[in-house]
Amino acid sequence: MxxxxxxxxxxxxxxxxxLLERQLTAWGYEPVIxxxxxxxxxxxxxxxxxxxxxxxxxxxGIDGTEICRHIRERDDSESFHLIIITVRSDSADVTSGxxxxxxxxxxxxxxxxxxxxxxxxxxRRLLGAKAVLL
Numbered sequence: 001m002x003x004x005x006x007x008x009x010x011x012x013x014x015x016x017x018x019l020l021e022r023q024l025t026a027w028g029y030e031p032v033i034x035x036x037x038x039x040x041x042x043x044x045x046x047x048x049x050x051x052x053x054x055x056x057x058x059x060x061g062i063d064g065t066e067i068c069r070h071i072r073e074r075d076d077s078e079s080f081h082l083i084i085i086t087v088r089s090d091s092a093d094v095t096s097g098x099x100x101x102x103x104x105x106x107x108x109x110x111x112x113x114x115x116x117x118x119x120x121x122x123x124r125r126l127l128g129a130k131a132v133l134l
Contacts, residue, residue: 004028004029004030005029005030005050005052005123005126005127006029006030006031006032006049006050006051006052007024007029007030007031007032007050007052007053007054007119008032008034008040008043008044008049008050008052008053008054008055009021009024009031009032009033009034009053009054010034010035010036010037010039010040010043010053010054010055010056010059010064010067011033011034011035011054011056011059011085012035012036012056012058012059012060013056014035016056016108017033017035020033020054021033023112023115023116024119027116027119029119032049032050035059035060036059036060036061036062037059037060037061037062037063037064037066037067038061038062039061040053040055040059040062040064040067041062041067041070044067044071044080051079051080051081051126052080052081052083052119052122052123052126053067053080053081053082053083054083054085055067055068055082055083055084055085055102056084056085056086057084057085057086057088057093057097058086058088064084064085064086064097064102065084065096065097065100065101065102066100067082068082068084068097068100068101068102069100069101071101072100072101077101079126080103081103081104081121081122081123081125081126082101082102082103082104083102083103083104083105083106083118083119083122084097084102084104084105084106085106085107085108085110085115086105086106086107086108087107087108088107089107103122103125104118104121104122106118
């Protein structure tokens with residue numbers, strides 16, 4: 001890749017955190033791991049914070065969809081690519097997540113190749129022509 005893009009992982013399950021951290025690192029990303037919504041918000045809004053995020057729907061504090069809503073209220077909201085990652089697979093949940101401002105939605109358990117492809121979409125969107133195709 002030549003660079004290491006930060007990816008926020010907002011997940012309160014330690015096993016899922018470890019799995020995602022290992023997978024993202026293997027793919028050349030720089031994972032930023034947090035376990036609650038408040039820490040996710042702080043990481044996303046910090047100077048130099050990640051712009052690509054995997055947000056669990058159900059977390060302590062602020063949930064993933066609420067973070068999406070707050071980000072979309074910002075003037076720089078288009079500089080974020082937000083992916084909800086959740087066990088909630090009902091069509092109404094997917095719709096709610098996307099309406100809340102998520103750019104993408106992936107259900108747990110997920111396939112690694114699908115997650116990598118969806119991260120690649122976010123990366124291309126954020127970096128434009130500079131992004132490397134997977």
